[in-house]
Amino acid sequence: MIREHVDILIIGAGPAGLAAAIAAREDGIDSILVLEREAMPGGILRQCIHNGFGLHRFKEELTGPEYAQRDIDRALELKIPIECSTTVLSVSKDRVVTCISREKGLRLIEAGAVILAMGCRERPRGALCTPGTRCAGIYSAGTAQRFVNLEGFMPGQRVVILGSGDIGLIMARRMTLQGAKVLACVEIMPFSSGLNRNIVQCLQDYDIPLYLSHTVTDIQGRERLESVTVSKVDERRRPIPGTEMVFECDTLLLSVGLIPENELSEGAGVVISPATSGAVVTDSFETSVPGIFACGNVLHVHDLVDHVSNESFRAGHAAASYVRSEKKPGLMLKVEDGAGVRGVVPQLIRLAPQEPVTLMFRPSGVFRNASAVISCGDKELMRRKAMIFTPGEMAAYSLKPELFAGLDGSLPLTVRIEKGDE
Amino acid sequence: MEQIITCINCPVGCRMTVSLNETGEVVSVSGNTCARGEKYAHQECTLPLRMVTAVIPVANSDVPLSVKTAQPVPKKLIFAVMEELKKVQVAAPVALGQVILPDVCGTGVSVIATRPLL
Numbered sequence: 211m212i213r214e215h216v217d218i219l220i221i222g223a224g225p226a227g228l229a230a231a232i233a234a235r236e237d238g239i240d241s242i243l244v245l246e247r248e249a250m251p252g253g254i255l256r257q258c259i260h261n262g263f264g265l266h267r268f269k270e271e272l273t274g275p276e277y278a279q280r281d282i283d284r285a286l287e288l289k290i291p292i293e294c295s296t297t298v299l300s301v302s303k304d305r306v307v308t309c310i311s312r313e314k315g316l317r318l319i320e321a322g323a324v325i326l327a328m329g330c331r332e333r334p335r336g337a338l339c340t341p342g343t344r345c346a347g348i349y350s351a352g353t354a355q356r357f358v359n360l361e362g363f364m365p366g367q368r369v370v371i372l373g374s375g376d377i378g379l380i381m382a383r384r385m386t387l388q389g390a391k392v393l394a395c396v397e398i399m400p401f402s403s404g405l406n407r408n409i410v411q412c413l414q415d416y417d418i419p420l421y422l423s424h425t426v427t428d429i430q431g432r433e434r435l436e437s438v439t440v441s442k443v444d445e446r447r448r449p450i451p452g453t454e455m456v457f458e459c460d461t462l463l464l465s466v467g468l469i470p471e472n473e474l475s476e477g478a479g480v481v482i483s484p485a486t487s488g489a490v491v492t493d494s495f496e497t498s499v500p501g502i503f504a505c506g507n508v509l510h511v512h513d514l515v516d517h518v519s520n521e522s523f524r525a526g527h528a529a530a531s532y533v534r535s536e537k538k539p540g541l542m543l544k545v546e547d548g549a550g551v552r553g554v555v556p557q558l559i560r561l562a563p564q565e566p567v568t569l570m571f572r573p574s575g576v577f578r579n580a581s582a583v584i585s586c587g588d589k590e591l592m593r594r595k596a597m598i599f600t601p602g603e604m605a606a607y608s609l610k611p612e613l614f615a616g617l618d619g620s621l622p623l624t625v626r627i628e629k630g631d632e
Numbered sequence: 633m634e635q636i637i638t639c640i641n642c643p644v645g646c647r648m649t650v651s652l653n654e655t656g657e658v659v660s661v662s663g664n665t666c667a668r669g670e671k672y673a674h675q676e677c678t679l680p681l682r683m684v685t686a687v688i689p690v691a692n693s694d695v696p697l698s699v700k701t702a703q704p705v706p707k708k709l710i711f712a713v714m715e716e717l718k719k720v721q722v723a724a725p726v727a728l729g730q731v732i733l734p735d736v737c738g739t740g741v742s743v744i745a746t747r748p749l750l
Contacts, residue, residue: 256747259685259686259687259698259700259746260685261683261685261700271683273685273698273700273746275698275728275746275747276728276746276747279728279747279748358687359687359696359698360695360696361694361695361696362687362689362694362695362696387684387686387710387711387714388686405640405643406638406639406640406642406643406645407640409638410637410638410640411640411682414638415682415707415710597644597665598643598644600643602643603643
């Protein structure tokens with residue numbers, strides 16, 4: 211089989227892949243190829259027709275398709291080749307990518323650097339161990355979103371939503387506006403992981419009740435879903451007998467979390483972090499396999515696309531610099547999760563970085579009037595107070611290069627949340 | 633009259649109590665922790681506004697067209713806007729930003745396309 215060669219190959223033409231490609235091209239890399247399995251670039255933004263995207267990056271509120279189009283237009287302007295309807299089957303540790311499409315068949319492409327930008331997928335019903343029958347009418351919220359917004363049909367008319375993540379909330383509103391009756395949004399935790407704005411504008415605006423500390427404990431229906439049973443849970447999330455409520459409905463939407471889609475990464479031997487379910491990366495977004503980079507939701511699930519784009523621009527620059535062999539990986543400083551912190555990215559930082567390093571993480575719970583503290587041994591590099599930390603909002607702090615002066619890598623950097631007065 | 637609302641400006645989500653007089657004017661706001669909250673409370677209790685986004689079928693395409701109100705419209709008109717959109721007939725090609733329905737429900741706000749459709 212003929213082997214093609216490109217300098218930088220990017221897997222995925224969503225916001226992460228597009229931003230990485232744009233950055234690499236702007237750094238003067240001529241040979242770039244973006245592979246996308248869908249028929250069009252834009253990724254998940256194509257089906258996110260609601261507004262609220264781009265406030266940080268463009269200082270205006272765009273809908274998902276509008277946000278995506280800006281990057282698509284820029285990529286076209288820069289003549290970046292994007293091959294759609296092309297599925298990557300595997301990536302090897304020496305960066306040979308096997309892909310397939312109807313048009314070009316099976317191909318092997320050698321890449322100087324690979325950028326993983328495959329995004330994430332929704333946690334399915336099977337991961338929840340919800341009892342009940344396996345009837346039709348149970349969808350992940352994102353699948354329903356695709357049906358309504360991209361394919362133009364409604365999955366059902368009487369709806370219960372399990373999970374109060376943003377996609378579930380957004381779909382509660384969409385289904386209501388398109389004529390369905392949304393009976394309830396059910397959340398097992400005592401708080402919603404969705405934005406306040408979405409709770410107000412997607413549930414309260416339409417009088418849709420939000421049941422916190424509740425979960426679906428039974429699913430009934432032979433062919434099609436007929437009803438779900440919802441029970442209150444105790445502080446250890448166990449259903450409390452006697453609290454059952456039955457909702458007659460034909461549709462159950464699941465909005466119960468997102469998981470980075472890392473099958474290809476694992477095939478290449480990339481080390482995955484149990485905290486983020488994404489690759490372990492350096493401050494250049496390089497994974498444990500030299501020349502393979504990761505950015506966007508495949509690296510860790512973001513709340514805002516603006517942050518995906520910014521991270522991916524940096525990954526694109528880093529990959530460009532790698533193919534020109536400008537940066538030599540030297541000794542690394544390890545970054546560890548401290549109290550109240552889960553999944554700091556990056557997990558490794560080069561000693562004496564030349565540019566500011568952004569550390570991102572998710573708080574493990576809700577903390578009020580607390581401080582984010584970054585330290586190394588006895589040395590405190592940063593302390594920032596915030597009125598609230600919540601798992602629903604990723605925290606990000608940029609550290610100037612001079613803060614790393616004197617650190618030799620013998621001790622790890624620790625990020626923690628120090629509790630204040632509640 | 634008192635209204636209790638949740639501030640949407642940031643993740644703190646302050647619960648604010650808004651006092652209104654007989655004519656519906658805001659007399660006082662409490663429970664907010666910043667000025668943005670007070671401003672939001674005034675808007676939300678006098679004339680709440682929302683962006684409306686939707687998809688509409690396209691005569692010569694399998695793919696529906698996503699649209700939005702170019703500006704926020706009064707919240708009470710959300711369903712009226714959706715009804716008006718049901719009557720709209722559109723055919724490809726459509727350009728991003730193209731006006732699909734001018735002056736929807738007498739608001740002076742246009743509904744525009746949020747994606748190109750070839």
